[in-house]
Each structure stands twice: as C-alpha cells, then as structure tokens.
Amino acid sequence: MQANNFDVRGLTSEQVQKARDKYGINQLKYKQVNGIWHDIVSLAQEPMIILLLVAAAIYLIGGNIGDAIFLAFAIVFEVAISLYQDSRSRDALSKLKEFSQPNCKVIRDGEVQEIKSEELVIGDSVMLEEGSSIPADAEIVYSNDFSVNESILTGESLAVLKFSLKENNQIFKGTAVASGMAIATVTAIGNETKLGKIGKSLESIEEEKTPLELQINNFVKKMVIIGAVVFIIVWLINYLHTHSVLDSLLKSLTLAMSIMPEEIPVAFTTFMALGAWRLMKLGIVVKQMKTVETLGSATVICTDKTGTITENKMTLAKLFVLSTQKTSNPDDNDQLNDEERDLISVAMWASEPIPFDPMEIALHDAYTKLIDNDIRPQFQLIHEYPLGGKPPMMTHIHQDQSGKRIIAAKGALEAMIEASNPLNHEEKQQLEQAVENFSKEGYRILGVAEADFIGDDFPEAQQDFPFTLKGIVAFYDPPKANIEKVLNDFYKAGITVKIVTGDNAATTAAIAKQIGFKGYDKSITGDELMKLSDEDLQKEVSKIQVFTRMYPEAKLRIINALKKNNEIVAMTGDGVNDGPALKAAHIGIAMGKKGTEIAKEAASLILLEDDLSKMVEAVAMGRKIYTNLKKAIQYIISIHIPIILTVFIPLALGWLYPNIFSPVHVIFLELIMGPTCSIIYENEPLEKNLMTKKPRPVTDTFFSWKELATSIVQGLVITLGTLSVYQYAVAQGFDEAITRTMVFTVLIAANILLTLVNRSFYYSIFTTIQYKNNLVVLIIGLTMLLMAILLFVEPLTHFFGFEMLNLSQISIAILTGFVSVIWYEVVKGIKRLK
Known part of the structure; x- marks a missing residue:
C-alpha cells in the first residue's frame, strides 16, 4: 500500500470499533422483501399450484381423501422444490453482491489501508483519487486540483x-472523482447520506426484463391461454357425457395440468443465477444477470493493451536526452551523465507525489535508485493540471519553502512537442x-518537458507554459505469458479481437506482432477516426483491428459503430475515460485489480485477476x-406433448378408456420432469x-422453428408410442388398469431415455454418457426406483389405479418407450456425417 505523506493519522482501531457500534455500517438499507414469505405468496399465484389446490378440493368434496392427501403432498413437494431453487438463486446473487462491493482507501493508525466501502465509519479519513467513487458524505481536509462529477445528485x-x-468542502456518496486527489473526513454513512435519503425512491424501481426472459414469459403465457381454452372444451365434452360437474372438472383439470409448462420459468431463473455463481467461482463477478445470456454470443472483444495484453509491470528501459541527442540505458548507473539524471528527475516531478500508475511508480523507483540527493521531502505540490488534451499531457508545479519552483510535464510525445519551444531540423530528425527505435522494441514512450514561470497567476491551460522539451523516457511492459493462447x-x-489503446501505433504494432495478433500491421488513430462519417466508420471498424491514440469519444464511436454492424461487443477497460464505452458495450469488462471504481460501476463484468x-x-x-437452457426447454416441450395428447386423444375420440390418466398421474410426471430439466441440464458440462x-447471430430468437420442430417431432413420436401401446392393450383385451400401467410405463421409459438423448443434439448417447454429471445417475436412479415402487408395492399400485404387469407386458412398454426416443440418434449420426 502506498505511503501516507500527509501527516494524517486517522482513526485508531479502537475508535473505528466505537464508531461502528454507534452508527452502524456504511450500507444503504431499504425496505427488504421477506425472501421465503415473498416466494410462498408468489407460488400461491402460480397456475399449476392453483390447479393442484382446485383438484385437491374436488377430491376432498367427492370423498376421495387419499387422492386429496396425495395432491396436498404434491403441492408441498412442488413448493419445496421451488423454494429450494429460489434459495439457491438468492444465495448465488447475495454472494455476487458481496464480491462486487466497491473498495476505498482510508488512513487508520497513520497507515493507508484498502477496505470495503461498507466498512467506513464516521470520522474516517478517506483518500480519494481520480477514478474513484466517493463512498460516503465527507468534508475535504486536503485537496489537489480536486473536482467531482455530481450528476447522480444534480443532473449536471x-x-x-x-x-x-x-x-466548498462537502462531497457526497455516489458521486465520482473527475480529477486530482483529496483527503476527506467522513460525516455521514448509509441511509444518512444525501444519496441515502434520496434513494428511498429506488424501492419502487423494478429491474427490466431481458429479451430472453420476455421470450420465455410470452411462450409460457401462450401455453397458459391454450391450457385455459382446452380446459373449457374438455370440461364441456366430459359434462355432456356424464352430467357431473365435479367429475368433469377433475378430468379437464388433468389436461390443463399437462399443458402448463411451469418448469420453464423456474429453469430460466435457476440457470441464470447459478451461471453467475459459477462465473464468480472462476473469478468473474457478474453485476447484471442479463450479461450471462449475452456472453455466449459475443462476436467482438475490444481490449486495452496495457495491463490486459501486457503485464502492466513497467520498467524504465531507455532514455533519450534531446540536448545531447544521446540514447542511454538507466540500468547503467555509473554511465549516466547529469543531463540523463535530470531527465529522470523532471519526469518524476511530473508524476503524482504518491504514484499509483505503473509508469509513475517506475519513475519514482528510478529516481530513488539513481539520484543521490533526494529533495522530494522539501517540496510540496502547489498546483496540478490533470491528464488532459488530445493527445494527453499533465503538468505538476512543486515549490519549496524558499519559493523555488519545479514545473514539470509529461505525456504523449506529440502533445509535448506541440506545447514546447519549436525544435530545429536536426532535433526533429534525432x-x-x-x-x-524505441517503438520497434515495443517500448511505451513519454515526452518530458520543463518550464520556468514567475508569479501565482498560472495559465488556464497547461499548454500555455513556456515549456522546453527535455527528451523521452521509454518503458517496457512485457506481454503476458498466456496472451498468445x-x-x-x-x-x-x-x-474478433481488437486492440483499443491510448498508446502510439508503432509501439502497439510491435507488441501485437510479438503475440501473434491478427491485423497488427494496420491501424487508425483517434483523430483520424473522429474525422470519418458514421457510414465510413462502420466499414473501417470491420477492417481495422488496431486503434491507437484513443480517447473517450473515439472509443465510444468504435463501440457504437460495431453495434450498428450487428456485432455483440465486449469491451475491457480500467480507467475513468473507459466509463462511457464500458457502459455502451453489450458486455463491459472492468479489471478488478487495476480498474478504477468508475470503470467497475460502468461495467457489467469484473475480472478479479485482470x-x-x-x-x-x-x-x-x-x-x-x-x-x-435450450436443452432443458426442448426436453420440457418434447415430454409435455405426449402427456397432453395421451390425456386428450382418447377422450376426444371416444376410445374405450377415455380418462386414462387422472391428476395424480400427471402431477407424478411433473414432479419427475422438474428436477430433470432444472437440475440435470443445469449441471451439464x-x-x-x-x-x-x-x-x-444477434438476430437469432431463443425458440427457432428448427429447434421447436425437433422438440415437437420428438414429442409426437413418443405420443405415437404411448397410443400404440394403448391400442395394443385394448386389442389384447386388457382391462383399464393394465392399459393405464403400460401407457404410464412407456412415458416413464421415454422420459428417462429422452433425458439421455437430449444431452446433445449432435454427439451420440455413447459420447454423452461419458460426460461428468453425477446428477444424471442420481435423478434417473431415483425415477426408476419410484416407478418400481409404484409397479410392485401393492398399496401404491392400487392407489394409482395400476396393476402389476407380467414380464411380457412390461418389456413391450419399456421397449416402446425406448424406440420412440432412440430414433433421434440416427438423425444425430446423419448430422455428424454431414
């Protein structure tokens, strides 16, 4: 952690604890929804739960106590599964929230410490610098060219x-440091801050649904409407046959239950929340759930160079002094002359007194190592021009007690040449x-200049100082070892990968060439890019992979042009200037270690390890x-079709046994399908x-006709199997109980095999059986055990209206279920051959 050079002691550990006990933690606390109670109320409004309650009530009124108890048990089981899934999702999201907590720097016991913002207490001395988010209301006690963006509160x-x-010393939670640095004493935390008081209105804001969520909800709504229409038709048919209101209601409820695909929304929520949790375990914090569904469709990644492609471990590698026109290596301490030492000194004075940028850290280290007389303690920073301009530069003015001044500037060489006294022809050539030479080696270069100025009426713009160019300092930042892979x-x-950097073209090309980057030899600068029309830019961003000397407006134009080209854009960034582009990208990626809090707030993902x-x-x-998720939903559609048609067709066509299934049979199938789709498939590798x-493609909808057709055909073939066994049983003169048992066995066998076959729509079942997913064995084993109990444990067999099958009957049922699903393996084989 950086040193505390401000003579500020801050609170002691004991004072921190006392303040926390008295005022609490720095957290906005709004009206909390009681998780379990809220979930129970929501579940009570679910169509399937309502249907179960109605069916249970009808059984109770009709005197079928056993059936009523079974459905009551089914309701409890259904609610338990839903609550379990919701709790898993909630736990995953709460862990994500904890991980994405912003950090801040405080001075405690005389030392600078980095803590989570919620650990701040009243009276803390918080250190703020460019790019950080202000974590609490506070009063400034020390500042240096400190400016704050308060748009979150004022709109300005x-x-x-x-x-x-x-x-003018008050700063507020949630605002952002635009420039400079400051130390401030915390005056209010949590709900007592200005933002906390305004933020009560946030309670009423609901999160917007994602396109995928809307598609799934619309699909489920359509199925509910179809279920309601079919329910009325079936009730009328039954009523006309039996003239019994309750019996007709019960039979039509059976069909309505079979149509409800209530597993789909549960599967969506589970997949998204657990997906985010799995990403967190990989060191990737997802701030927005919609990012999870967008990740897989990313077509372009725009990446910074420094710290993303390179190590961000700068070493001062070369010096070029303009006055002597000599290049030297700063490692040769004994060989350095006064001009070269002076160049290092001026570059250091142009840096922050407490450096956090790797290049500035390298300059301070070089100064400490190479300059015998360290005069830093004698000088104070009295004025600062933060990094600005196109290309950028920065200027610092230091002064000692005798009034002696050092005015030093550094920045992009083009900016330093423009701001300095004119160079002669020979100087320009050198x-x-x-x-x-430096760029060919992949060095990052900065121009360094010095100025003299009398008086305190400093120019408004740093470029107006009478600078003299001192020379160049060159840094080497090696590529990361794994970047080529x-x-x-x-x-x-x-x-497609694109490099978007503030560095110059030659240095970027040299590093890009070293790592095997495609398109390293062609680039465009920020100024050139800004001159292009929108149409020309859309063409250029497709062809060019290296963008140099970029600034916020140019980065934002790149992102927007790529989006207009229907690309799904991911963008990495770490600085304040990356904020607009990170927010505009479909997937904004902030660096967890070197990223500013502003970048992390704007991003939708944070890479903890950079x-x-x-x-x-x-x-x-x-x-x-x-x-x-697609596999899970296709499975749900495929298995729902035979349940619906097996209930509906015998009734509609007036077959011998018109009501082959009752609500207890349908709900048993539903209880098997729920865990299969949202537990097995979520865990698939x-x-x-x-x-x-x-x-x-971004234009693809979740439910394509090709995929829906596959699921529908699978469902229809399974239906063909169930109804064939139905007709076979009738033709053999079997009674209703045996017919029901055989048809039900076909459905269970088909369900088990469909689970295995649909683990891939490309690879064969012999490949997917080797996938590591312990839950497959568990869920399928449990299903087989339950089915065996229903077939061979007399009380349950009788309760479900089944009858024990002989070997021939059970073999025909299982074989039919097997054949009605395994045919799809032939389709997959043809796909692989193509």
Missing part, C-alpha cells in the same frame, strides 16, 4: 471543483529516429448456459465443439 454533467475551504482461443471461437483468459472461460460458460463454433 460538468465536474465541480472542490476545496478544503468551508464553503527525435523521430529515437521514437522509431488467449488470442488463439478467441479466434477459434469465431470472436486476466483476459478469464473472458475465454466466461464466453465458454455463457455458451454452455445458453445451450443447456461444456460440449467440446461449443468453443469452435461461431457465435450465434
């Missing part, structure tokens, strides 16, 4: 300068040659979740071909 987008003077993984997955390889894992996880496919 321009940053406001703040000082330690009484009339400078260009040095830049070319990461790029190849993206390329294999059909994802490792781009985690994005490969995130994309794989996104694709896996989306594919497994990534299929090996998923990361070699191109991302799915």
